Amino acid sequence: MTDIVLSNLLSPAVLFFALGLVAALFKSDLRFPSGLGEALSIYLLLAIGLKGGLALSHYTLDQLSAVLLATLSLGIIIPIATYLICAAFKVDRHNAIGLAATYGSVSIVTYGAALNYLHHEHVYYEPYMNAMVVLLESPAILVSLFMLRWMEHKQNNTATYQTPMGITASSMRPFWPDPAVIKESLLGKSVLLMMGGLAIGWLGGERFYPVIEPLFIHLYDSVLILFMLNMGLLAGERLPELRAFGYKLPLFGIIFPLLYGPVGVVLGKWAGLSTGGMMLMGVLAASASYIAAPAALRSSVPEANPSVYLGLALGITFPLNLIIGLPLYYYLAVMLS
Numbered sequence: 001m002t003d004i005v006l007s008n009l010l011s012p013a014v015l016f017f018a019l020g021l022v023a024a025l026f027k028s029d030l031r032f033p034s035g036l037g038e039a040l041s042i043y044l045l046l047a048i049g050l051k052g053g054l055a056l057s058h059y060t061l062d063q064l065s066a067v068l069l070a071t072l073s074l075g076i077i078i079p080i081a082t083y084l085i086c087a088a089f090k091v092d093r094h095n096a097i098g099l100a101a102t103y104g105s106v107s108i109v110t111y112g113a114a115l116n117y118l119h120h121e122h123v124y125y126e127p128y129m130n131a132m133v134v135l136l137e138s139p140a141i142l143v144s145l146f147m148l149r150w151m152e153h154k155q156n157n158t159a160t161y162q163t164p165m166g167i168t169a170s171s172m173r174p175f176w177p178d179p180a181v182i183k184e185s186l187l188g189k190s191v192l193l194m195m196g197g198l199a200i201g202w203l204g205g206e207r208f209y210p211v212i213e214p215l216f217i218h219l220y221d222s223v224l225i226l227f228m229l230n231m232g233l234l235a236g237e238r239l240p241e242l243r244a245f246g247y248k249l250p251l252f253g254i255i256f257p258l259l260y261g262p263v264g265v266v267l268g269k270w271a272g273l274s275t276g277g278m279m280l281m282g283v284l285a286a287s288a289s290y291i292a293a294p295a296a297l298r299s300s301v302p303e304a305n306p307s308v309y310l311g312l313a314l315g316i317t318f319p320l321n322l323i324i325g326l327p328l329y330y331y332l333a334v335m336l337s
Contacts, residue, residue: 011120013113014322016225020232021319025239030325040227041291042193047216047223048108048133049194053201054209055127063207066271067281071132073267075139075286078260079104083147085255097148098297098304102313103256104140105289106133108194109231110321114283117326118276122129125276134194136284141296148301164228191292235314241307249308253316257325261286265332275330275337282329284323288313 023030055111056064079100086096111133118125201208262287268278297304 001256011113011116012221012225013228017228017232017235017319017322020229020234021236022232024233030233032233037227037230040230042189043216043223044108044112044220044227045291046197047220048112048130049197050201050212050216052128052130052132052134052194053198054205054212054223055129056198056202057205058133058259059128062159066120067126067128067132067268067273067277068135070267070271070281071135071284072139074171074264074281075104075136077263078144078285079140079144079148081260082256083144086252089252091248093148093151094301094303095305095308097301098142098293098309099256099312100147101141101144101297101301102143102290102293102309103260103288103317105138105293106136107287107289107313107318108133108291108317109224109227110287110325111280111282111283112220113322114280114326114329115230116221116224117162117330118189118279120162120247121330123276123279123330124274125280126273129273129277131198132192132281132284134198137191137194137292139287141293145296145300172331189291196231231318235318238307238311238315241311241315245308249312250316253312254320256288257286257317257321258328261321261325261329262332265336266327268333268335275333278333278336279326279330282332283321283326286317286325288317290314290318 001027019031022028053121082100083096086099087093091099099185115125192238201212265278265282267285268281271277271281273281288309290310294310297309298306
């Protein structure tokens with residue numbers, strides 16, 4: 001186990017993340033141009049989608065039914081469990097919903113680091129797992145927003161108002177997400193790029209591989225370490241924001257991945273995945289989104305404090321998964337195998 005942890009700590013992705021973290025903590029003037037950070041993000045999102053589509057082109061729906069069910073189950077179970085845990089610790093409703101959406105969704109960069117980890121360890125995984133990243137991006141956001149609307153509806157079952165005739169009337173408040181929220185969740189940058197890449201890769205199959213390979217396969221690892229450097233800078237800047245919330249919120253950033261990761265590994269075992277596939281399912285369950293979920297929360301739950309869900313996702317859960325989580329989920333997968 002120690003060898004696995006040391007191997008992960010010394011991987012290029014983790015070392016570049018650590019470099020960015022140190023630079024931010026020591027107030028370095030190192031900064032990524034906003035346009036470059038955006039370009040790196042677009043590249044990674046599209047690359048993940050294309051790889052998933054190419055992988056899916058080799059399989060039928062019957063072959064994927066179990067892993068699809070396991071993945072969608074995570075998108076429903078995790079946000080509900082996260083909200084209930086937050087509510088038990090007296091976290092206010094809107095910030096609890098923000099954490100539910102963030103931890104129910106998935107970190108693409110953590111998943112990319114997990115792929116590098118398996119490649120370094122020479123461990124096989126089912127190629128169609130790349131497609132599961134796309135499927136897990138939106139369900140938790142929609143489930144979280146539905147929970148919020150349902151609770152608001154339950155608390156305020158009727159809203160009173162004055163008619164032009166001066167008569168007090170009441171109307172039922174809708175408890176489902178409005179169309180704008182659904183559009184933001186399904187057509188936001190991350191989901192659109194991954195779903196678009198997935199569709200293009202699936203439709204093109206092997207015919208597209210010679211065109212996709214030079215940019216999206218060969219250069220993927222190099223682009224990832226640049227993105228990890230930028231993530232280290234962002235995480236270091238977010239860490240001080242958590243102090244105002246006491247010990248409970250940082251504790252969530254540690255508990256949630258270590259709780260959900262093993263659940264994902266077990267579901268991967270149920271779905272019949274290989275050791276590498278089980279580990280990746282654990283990573284999907286343990287990681288927290290800092291792209292799609294925050295984008296949806298800003299427009300639909302403005303009461304939720306971004307420093308809470310972004311601070312935890314970037315400042316605690318992300319580095320925790322890189323340093324401890326990846327070897328832990330791999331170790332559990334080996335044990336179950």
